[in-house]
Amino acid sequence: MLQAIGVASLDELVRVPAALTLRSPLAVTPQLSESEIADRFAQFAARTTAGGYTSFLGAGAYRHYIPPVVGALAMRGEFLTAYTPYQAEVSQGYLQATYEWQSYIALLTGLDVANASVYDGATALAEAVIMAVNASGRKAVLVSRAVHPNYRAVLRTYAEGLELTVDELPYRADGRTETASLDAALADQRYAALVVQTPNIFGVIDPLTSADSARAAANGTVVIGVVAEALSLAALSTPASWGARICVGEAQSFGNAVAYGGPHVGFIAAGNEHLRRMPGRLVGKSVDAEGRIAYVLTLQAREQHIRREKATSNICTNQAHCALCATIYLAAMGKTGLRDCAALNLARTRELRDAVTAVDGFSARFAAPVFNEVAIRVPGRASDVLRALEDRAILGGLDLGRFYPELVDTLLMTATELTTSADIARLAGALAEVETRAAARI
Amino acid sequence: MPPPAFDTPLIFECGQDGRANCYLPRGPQLETLLPGDLVRDELPLPDNSELDVVRHFTRLSHKTFGIDTVFYPLGSCTMKYNPRINDAMANLPALRDLHPFAPDHAAQGALAVMWELERALASLFGMAAFSLNPAAGAHAELTALLIAKAYFAKRGEAHRNVVIVPDTAHGTNPASAAMVGFRVLSLKSDARGRVDPAALAAVAGPDTAVCMMTNPNTLGLFEDRIGEVSDVIHRAGALMYYDGANANALMGNTRPGDMGFDLMHLNLHKTFSIPHGGGGAGAGPVGVAPALVPYLPVPVVRAYEADGSPAAADGWRDSTGLRFALDFTAPDAVGTMRSFWSNFAHMVRALAYIYANGAEGLILTSQLAVLNANYIRVGIADVVDIPYPEINRHEFVASAQSLKRDTGVRALDLGKALLDRGYHAPTVYFPLIVPECLMIEPTETESKETLDAFIAAFREIVAAARIDPESALGTPRTTPVGRIDETRAARQPDLRWRAPSTESG
Amino acid sequence: MAQPAGLLYSKEHEWVKLDGDVATVGITDYAQASLGDIVYVELPRLGATLEQFNSIGVVESVKAVSDIFTPVGGEVIAINDAIESDPALVNREPFGGGWFYKVKLGDVSQTGELMSPEQYDRLISET
Missing domain, CATH: 3.90.1150.10 (Aspartate Aminotransferase, domain 1)
Structure with a gap:
């Protein structure tokens, strides 16, 4: 091969100016055989002990049952090792699956269209805000404080670059977003978007009222609904039904592992009026020269590789494979499986709430109905309770004090269809011990 | 095998009531659990038997090219083989099912994976540190430009708002620049298809923030005057950004850090053999020179010796015996870019690939x-x-x-x-x-x-x-x-x- | 190729037809041919006030997007609904049924900066 190219050696082929040659050896891993790699990663796994705990963690990443059929199909090499389907003729399968994903998201949210997915829930929110800013020309957004704190943090990061103002709406004593001051806030018509999340970070089902949505629309403010737990869409009134015109969120719950935070899969759905401002890829249905049904990436002119600095977003990749896992999951579960799953989440969380609040000193922090997580007020500091539970091999939930200084005594506890009655009984038993100890200290 | 002749109707056009699979116990009626006005009216989705689901998606896979079936000579995309050991390691239950809010003490192995990878990348590319936070290449570009913006703001040079981008650049470069409010200045390449330092000097100035380049450039040509290019930019007080899309051309042979780049990103799904999965998920670590380390997004993985002192490491180091923690408090950090820490499953794959190769x-x-x-x-x-x-x-x-x-x-x-x-x-x-x-x-x-x-x-x-x-x-x-x-x-x-x-x- | 007489032209390949103080705006045949199959046109809002040479909308084809830099300033008094439902009209009749919008000129003298058909012809034959 070197001879064909006309060079004497590999070194000659890859030569760089003398100043750029390596001066010291690279400090990277040793080279291992595959069996040694398996052994090395078994050590990493052994040092990762969370699996030995009974977990009540959620807050934007949820452990759900994933039927084996999801992995068996998604890991087929044609899907796993495909490139972005720019060559549509040899990507019909993936394109059709993505069209099906878009359809599922549109049906679940009740909105007109959905894109081929974005990085995750938080970036989906940031992109949706950009859509609203571009639609209105306004440079401020109004966000409920009950939106996931990580999502708000990402929005703030993006806002820094885009030079947007992010104002917040407080939450009420019952855990829902306070909208009493909304009228006045919307009236001066400076907000591009109004953002609420349902279920919100406290697990509370928190849609806007249709009247508030209408008020926002009348003032030229786009209502953005955030759904960090996509499974809730199978049970709760659709975001479209209460007035969201853009709905974004996280679909990890559909057939994707929590995987220490990623990859997950964000979605963006919207009313038709926002179609041309939607970021990322879109698959459309068309025909080929012989009139056969054919799928193809469409409306690409909006995208970065054509519009460059004038693109709707810089986003290039989508979470195609995670969206594929979600699509297979949704197909396998069907409406019956999804309804059952959502109902089981509701029932187990009710059971969790009842068991925990039956323990002296523990109470529900908010009264409004919840989906699959519940905020629990604890005696003393939530962080102390968590540590005491960890000693009993329980991950008791998220310390909301990490994000809300006024909630240092509040834990967010999550139950899914995988949470058993035995798990809940163990938690309640441990909390009773913790409570006794806390009381004894006083 | 030739593609099948049979048509594949949409999943919504198949299935009928009564064909639901039995993955879960039956749940109670939703109306018994929630006020009626909170429950959605109908869920217009099909019930398909598992066999029909399997056949549907298998047929779709037959209508899709992948590296596993064909050769992809796809420029700029680095469609290399994706070793299956990587997926197997990412699928280890302890790592796959680890919740992002698990306490650090229960996530030590996962943190060790992140830290070892970050350290190995730093050595390979001549950077002081990497953040694994960004979700993809374009996301990493955005992150890096936010870092540049914060850096100049801190130095009282917020007026720097021009990004110089050669005309051979990837389309995401100008799009990312626009998202942080930077103005894009396109630079024509010379007759040799490269950036001419003299032409660059004519446009670089007190308003220049960043020059975004890739090397080799998108023509596949090595920018052999890169040292002079970096000098021009640094003399103007600006930063050099390396778009790592083409890192497979030089990995381990010469390093962006040695070329004078201050910021860079990698597409792990290209260079580090992570499957493209039909267009994502990707992963886009951002690397920086020492002066920019404080601005990296949070969380940062901190490493400590057994005695609690910070662990020093120039490049990769065996993590055995070290303790790790996620740090969310870095005061100058640009914030965070995503819901949770990193596309962790991909970090596992990338580290497995590095182990499989060694230097x-x-x-x-x-x-x-x-x-x-x-x-x-x-x-x-x-x-x-x-x-x-x-x-x-x-x-x-x-x-x-x-x-x-x-x-x-x-x-x-x-x-x-x-x-x-x-x-x-x-x-x-x-x-x-x-x-x-x-x-x-x-x-x-x-x-x-x-x-x-x-x-x-x-x-x-x-x-x-x-x-x-x-x-x-x-x-x-x-x-x-x-x-x-x-x-x-x-x-x-x-x-x-x-x-x-x-x-x- | 000869440009229709009686119209004025901009460097950004728009044409202007004057009728008293009302100007009709569209894109030239050269522009539509360079863009290819046009799939969408984003027009300014009725009643909006445009500033001359500002970007006020976009023309989108399958493979490209181009800004519309309005060749004249003033108040938008009509937009062409027909191209919303049938954007191909811009390809078929760029100087006729594919017009974009009408502006009531604040200042008629601004058209002095536009080109004659002959000048525009020279511009596109040079590129």
Whole structure:
């Protein structure tokens, strides 16, 4: 091969100016055989002990049952090792699956269209805000404080670059977003978007009222609904039904592992009026020269590789494979499986709430109905309770004090269809011990 | 195997009530659990038996090319083999099912994976530190530009708002710049297809924030005057940004840090063998020079010795015996870019790949990538135009301009004709500065036999087109569908299925 | 190729037809041919006030998007609904049924900066 190219050696082929040659050896891993790699990663796994705990963690990443059929199909090499389907003729399968994903998201949210997915829930929110800013020309957004704190943090990061103002709406004593001051806030018509999340970070089902949505629309403010737990869409009134015109969120719950935070899969759905401002890829249905049904990436002119600095977003990749896992999951579960799953989440969380609040000193922090997580007020500091539970091999939930200084005594506890009655009984038993100890200290 | 002739209706057009699978126990009625006004009316989704689901998606897979089935000489995309051991390691239950809010003490192994990877990348690319936070390449560009913006703001140089981007750059570069409020200044490459330091000096100035480049550039050419280019930018007080899309060309052989780059990103799904998965998920670590470390997004993985003192490491170091923690408090950090810490499953894959290669293997990887690309170039140089006929790196550009002039057959047609021969098409019409461009990147994982067969197929297609242009113009002919009416798709967007009964409404 | 007489032209390939103080705006045949199949046109809002040479909308084809830099400033008094439902009209009749919008000129003298058909012809033959 070197001879064909006309060079004497590999070194000659890859030569760089003398100043750029390596001066010291690279400090990277040793080279291992595959069996040694398996052994090395078994050590990493052994040092990762969370699996030995009974977990009540959620807050934007949820452990759900994933039927084996999801992995068996998604890991087929044609899907796993495909490139972005720019060559549509040899990507019909993936394109059709993505069209099906878009359809599922549109049906679940009740909105007109959905894109081929974005990085995750938080970036989906940031992109949706950009859509609203571009639609209105306004440079401020109004966000409920009950939106996931990580999502708000990402929005703030993006806002820094885009030079947007992010104002917040407080939450009420019952855990829902306070909208009493909304009228006045919307009236001066400076907000591009109004953002609420349902279920919100406290697990509370928190849609806007249709009247508030209408008020926002009348003032030229786009209502953005955030759904960090996509499974809730199978049970709760659709975001479209209460007035969201853009709905974004996280679909990890559909057939994707929590995987220490990623990859997950964000979605963006919207009313038709926002179609041309939607970021990322879109698959459309068309025909080929012989009139056969054919799928193809469409409306690409909006995208970065054509519009460059004038693109709707810089986003290039989508979470195609995670969206594929979600699509297979949704197909396998069907409406019956999804309804059952959502109902089981509701029932187990009710059971969790009842068991925990039956323990002296523990109470529900908010009264409004919840989906699959519940905020629990604890005696003393939530962080102390968590540590005491960890000693009993329980991950008791998220310390909301990490994000809300006024909630240092509040834990967010999550139950899914995988949470058993035995798990809940163990938690309640441990909390009773913790409570006794806390009381004894006083 | 030829693609199946059978049609695949949409999943929504199959299934019927009563075909639900039994994955979970039956749940109670929703109305018994929630006030009626909170419950959605209907859930208009199909119930399909598992067999029907399996057959549906298996048939779809048959209508999809992947590296596992065909060779992808796709320029700029680094479609190398994806070793299965990587997926197996990412799928270890302890790592796969680890919740992002698990306490650090229960996540030590996962944190060790992140830290070892971050340290190895720092050594490989000559950076002080990496953040694994960004979700993809374009996301990493955005992160890096936010870092630059914060850095200049802190130095009282917030007026710097111009990003210089050579005309060979990827389209995401200018789009990312616009998202942080920077103005883009496009720089024309010289006759050698490279950035001319003198031309750069003429435009770099007190308003310059960042110069974004890739090396080798998108023509596959090594920017051999990169040292002078960096000097020009640094003299202007600005930062050099390395777009790591082409890192497979030089990994381990020469380092962006040594070229004078202050910021960079990597596409782990290209260089580090993570499956593309049909367009994502990707992963885009951001690396920085020492002065920019405080601005990296949070969380940062901190490492400590057994005695609690911070663990020092120039590059990779065995993490055994160290303790790790996620730090969310860095005061100058640009914030956080995503819901949770990183695309962790991909970090596992990338680290497994580094272990599989070691330093020697990674160095050889990029050398063989360069060898394979040059071998294809000389193999087709007499049948298409090679606008920059010199030693290229991991990819090169060819042009179908003469062929088009003589026969009407365009780069696009050659790409489509290759599909019929069982090859993915090269990248066409990019970079924008070469007319009728075909950009070819074979990667190091292809054998000489595969390259020879591809060269032969390519030559046959061109030879046939010169005799009968129709042989290429109507391609592909053997694929499940032929060329698609993209105008119709864009003029009457049909982006989702609707139930037939509501279609009239 | 000869440009229709009686119209004025901009460097950004728009044409202007004057009728008293009302200007009709569209894109030239050269522009539509360079863009290819047009799939969408984003027009300014009725009643909006445009500033001359500002970007006020976009023309989108399958493979490209181009800004509309309005060749004249003033108040938008009509927009062409027909091209919303049938964007191909811009390809078929760029100087006729494919017009974009009408502006009531604040200042008629601004058209002095536009080109004659002959000048525009020279511009496009040079590129």
